Amino acid sequence: MTDMMISRRAALLGAGAATAWAASPVRALVMQAGTGAVPASVDALLARMTLEEKAGQLQLNAAAWAGGVATALNPPGGASNFDGQLADAVAGKLTGVFNGNGAAMAQRMQAAVMKGSRLKIPLIFAADVIHGHRTIFPVPVAEAASFEPDLAMRTARAAAFEAAGAGIDWTFFPMVDIARDQRWGRTMEGAGEDVLLGKLFAAARVQGFQGKDLKANDAMMACVKHFAAYGAAESGLDYNVVDLSERTLREVYLPPYKAGFDAGAMSGMASFNEINGVPSHGNPWLLDKVLRDEWKFPGIVVGDYTGDEEMIAAGFAKDGKDAARIAILAGVDMSMQSNLYALHLPALVREGAVPQAVVDRSVRRVLAVKHMLGLFDDPFRRIDARREKSRSRTKVNLALSREAGRKAIVMLKNEGDVLPLAKDRKVAIIGPFASGQHDLNGPWVVYGDNANAVDLAAGVRAVVGAGNVSVTAGSGVEEPLAGGIEAAVAAANAADVVLLAIGENEGMSGEAQSRTSITVPAPQMELAEAVAKTGKPVVVVLKNGRGLALEGAVRDAPAILVTWFLGSESGHAIADVLFGTYSPAGRLPMSFPYESGQEPYHYDHKMTGRPQPEGPRQPYKAQWRTAPNAALYPFGHGLTYGKVSYAGLAVSPPTLGWNGKLEVSATVTNSGTRACEEVVQLYIRDRVASITRPVRELKAFRKVALAPGASERVAFTLTREQLQFLGLDLQPTVEPGTFDLWIAPSAQAEGVHTTFDLVR
Numbered sequence: 055m056t057d058m059m060i061s062r063r064a065a066l067l068g069a070g071a072a073t074a075w076a077a078s079p080v081r082a083l084v085m086q087a088g089t090g091a092v093p094a095s096v097d098a099l100l101a102r103m104t105l106e107e108k109a110g111q112l113q114l115n116a117a118a119w120a121g122g123v124a125t126a127l128n129p130p131g132g133a134s135n136f137d138g139q140l141a142d143a144v145a146g147k148l149t150g151v152f153n154g155n156g157a158a159m160a161q162r163m164q165a166a167v168m169k170g171s172r173l174k175i176p177l178i179f180a181a182d183v184i185h186g187h188r189t190i191f192p193v194p195v196a197e198a199a200s201f202e203p204d205l206a207m208r209t210a211r212a213a214a215f216e217a218a219g220a221g222i223d224w225t226f227f228p229m230v231d232i233a234r235d236q237r238w239g240r241t242m243e244g245a246g247e248d249v250l251l252g253k254l255f256a257a258a259r260v261q262g263f264q265g266k267d268l269k270a271n272d273a274m275m276a277c278v279k280h281f282a283a284y285g286a287a288e289s290g291l292d293y294n295v296v297d298l299s300e301r302t303l304r305e306v307y308l309p310p311y312k313a314g315f316d317a318g319a320m321s322g323m324a325s326f327n328e329i330n331g332v333p334s335h336g337n338p339w340l341l342d343k344v345l346r347d348e349w350k351f352p353g354i355v356v357g358d359y360t361g362d363e364e365m366i367a368a369g370f371a372k373d374g375k376d377a378a379r380i381a382i383l384a385g386v387d388m389s390m391q392s393n394l395y396a397l398h399l400p401a402l403v404r405e406g407a408v409p410q411a412v413v414d415r416s417v418r419r420v421l422a423v424k425h426m427l428g429l430f431d432d433p434f435r436r437i438d439a440r441r442e443k444s445r446s447r448t449k450v451n452l453a454l455s456r457e458a459g460r461k462a463i464v465m466l467k468n469e470g471d472v473l474p475l476a477k478d479r480k481v482a483i484i485g486p487f488a489s490g491q492h493d494l495n496g497p498w499v500v501y502g503d504n505a506n507a508v509d510l511a512a513g514v515r516a517v518v519g520a521g522n523v524s525v526t527a528g529s530g531v532e533e534p535l536a537g538g539i540e541a542a543v544a545a546a547n548a549a550d551v552v553l554l555a556i557g558e559n560e561g562m563s564g565e566a567q568s569r570t571s572i573t574v575p576a577p578q579m580e581l582a583e584a585v586a587k588t589g590k591p592v593v594v595v596l597k598n599g600r601g602l603a604l605e606g607a608v609r610d611a612p613a614i615l616v617t618w619f620l621g622s623e624s625g626h627a628i629a630d631v632l633f634g635t636y637s638p639a640g641r642l643p644m645s646f647p648y649e650s651g652q653e654p655y656h657y658d659h660k661m662t663g664r665p666q667p668e669g670p671r672q673p674y675k676a677q678w679r680t681a682p683n684a685a686l687y688p689f690g691h692g693l694t695y696g697k698v699s700y701a702g703l704a705v706s707p708p709t710l711g712w713n714g715k716l717e718v719s720a721t722v723t724n725s726g727t728r729a730c731e732e733v734v735q736l737y738i739r740d741r742v743a744s745i746t747r748p749v750r751e752l753k754a755f756r757k758v759a760l761a762p763g764a765s766e767r768v769a770f771t772l773t774r775e776q777l778q779f780l781g782l783d784l785q786p787t788v789e790p791g792t793f794d795l796w797i798a799p800s801a802q803a804e805g806v807h808t809t810f811d812l813v814r
Contacts, residue, residue, distance in 0.1 A: 117154030150178035160221030196618035210262025235654035237290025239567030242599030246643025269428030280325030341385030459627025474634030482549035496619025497564030513625025563599025696730030
């Protein structure tokens with residue numbers, strides 16, 4: 055999708071800015087520097103910079119010219135007018151801005167800097183491109199339900215194509231936080247609760263955004279966030295403290311970050327939370343020892359929005375100056391929005407509180423990534439108003455949004471084969487999400503517009519015609535509607551089947567949207583109970599950004615689809631599944647508990663010394679009084695329109711040698727009358743180890759297409775390295791012994807099971 059058209063840069067710049075750039079000493083230095091990641095010109099440029107200019111290169115602020123959603127999400131604060139921010143940029147007080155108003159804004163700012171600034175250092179333009187730019191794709195956790203990392207790479211590539219076309223060099227994504235507490239609203243931004251899935255999607259998204267060449271005009275720098283363990287916030291409360299053993303941090307939470315950095319991400323973002331008493335923005339063990347020394351990360355670390363300043367309220371810094379000192383010494387290269395670096399770094403250096411070498415190191419990193427992005431070669435390489443328009447919401451990208459949407463849908467239940475629906479049935483769509491241009495794109499969308507998205511009613515009508523569809527709200531999201539239930543019951547009675555469109559709105563998921571009860575709100579539950587009493591077949595169409603605890607008529611409905619927030623093509627994607635154009639193939643990337651009180655919950659928990667055995671409840675065992683120590687719908691669960699069975703597990707050789715390989719396989723058969731795709735999952739359990747191990751761990755999976763009546767032999771290869779864990783010394787180890795092995799359709803399903811021994 056690389057746009058090879060040459061932009062009319064001179065016309066966009068104006069002759070003055072273009073001439074200034076062509077003659078600038080910085081450009082001359084870069085042209086002499088060759089193609090290394092950190093050219094010699096960077097140090098030459100550093101030598102010419104004042105302390106104030108260096109501090110400016112480490113200061114990133116929200117764009118003053120933004121408007122709409124961008125301003126609501128990230129208010130520009132002190133730089134409240136564009137002229138003032140433009141003057142700051144020309145004066146060298148800013149390295150760039152984020153969430154700005156597209157190519158027009160970027161062109162004006164970059165032209166002013168390249169014409170009027172002393173050093174002609176290009177600005178960098180960043181944005182929250184989380185699950186799409188103008189074309190919106192499913193929220194990230196929904197995309198993870200596809201169990202197709204390649205799909206995530208393709209949607210990231212498409213998002214980069216659009217966003218880079220709008221002048222954006224840098225996205226603050228992927229978010230790779232493991233989320234094991236569904237009360238946490240930012241669950242929707244990640245890949246769920248599993249480490250392997252988190253690693254694979256982290257790497258895929260980085261590769262998609264950055265492409266093969268960071269200098270390409272359809273590539274943008276990825277930012278792995280939030281470093282680290284933000285998803286482990288106590289009680290699922292956003293911004294809350296994190297208290298973890300180093301073992302859990304390294305085994306569970308850190309691996310997806312490392313996967314993203316290993317995939318080539320050149321930036322990371324510090325997390326809001328503290329870890330074991332130390333805020334991440336002031337944690338040299340995390341940012342220097344682990345990230346730099348152990349992982350050899352060469353890129354930049356940017357603070358999160360005022361994250362350095364927030365160390366004051368946390369009781370870790372006494373004032374803004376102290377917070378700036380702590381953050382820069384800990385390894386935060388760039389301050390976001392607080393202005394603390396611009397305000398205090400020069401004085402801190404002059405006073406000897408911060409070595410100049412520390413500041414120079416961070417500035418060198420920032421200039422290096424600007425070089426890698428090609429900004430010194432051409433500051434306007436991504437800024438082209440015509441390209442911005444031509445790349446927006448193309449047919450190809452909208453088709454990809456629809457593909458991603460239907461692959462994200464998870465069918466939890468389908469009793470009596472209610473689904474797929476026949477196209478000649480009268481359908482009553484009932485619920486607050488039945489129709490309307492709202493709550494379609496999902497949380498944290500800066501540039502997309504719900505007005506351009508396809509709602510459920512439109513998607514269904516496109517299949518069965520308007521005459522066979524009725525639409526009734528029935529209730530609001532969190533409040534009843536006068537006469538709403540009565541109208542919904544009448545609509546249900548007049549229909550052959552009910553689509554109950556209920557769940558969460560966009561404001562109930564995402565940042566700062568923690569919930570104490572992860573259930574469907576009470577007014578919608580009252581609606582569901584009333585509709586269920588009509589006796590009509592009910593298909594629950596859930597809208598959600600997290601795992602939910604399903605209750606009552608929603609839990610008991612014959613068919614349940616998890617449809618998340620699917621983006622631009624929501625209604626069409628859901629209709630594809632409802633009417634059988636596409637057989638649902640999504641799988642849960644997180645567990646749906648029986649009750650909210652089970653959170654935090656994850657499938658790969660430990661056994662404990664008093665496990666509840668199969669069968670009747672026994673006293674003094676590890677079990678809640680009202681729920682089992684299990685999920686209502688576990689990680690990996692999802693049904694298809696096929697009838698899939700597992701048989702014929704084979705292991706060869708019977709034992710795994712220390713330096714050998716174990717080939718394991720099973721036959722997966724679709725005995726149904728419809729084609730389907732099955733996500734075949736391989737789990738293991740280390741029965742006895744010097745550190746207790748989880749009841750199951752996902753080690754591999756494969757998605758296979760099965761025609762009606764078809765069988766496929768699905769094979770995996772296991773090695774000793776895949777069985778490793780962190781030993782008593784926190785170093786990777788593995789011990790001889792017996793392992794359980796399952797090839798199964800979910801983390802709680804038996805599938806086919808055997809054991810094998812690892813031997814020296």
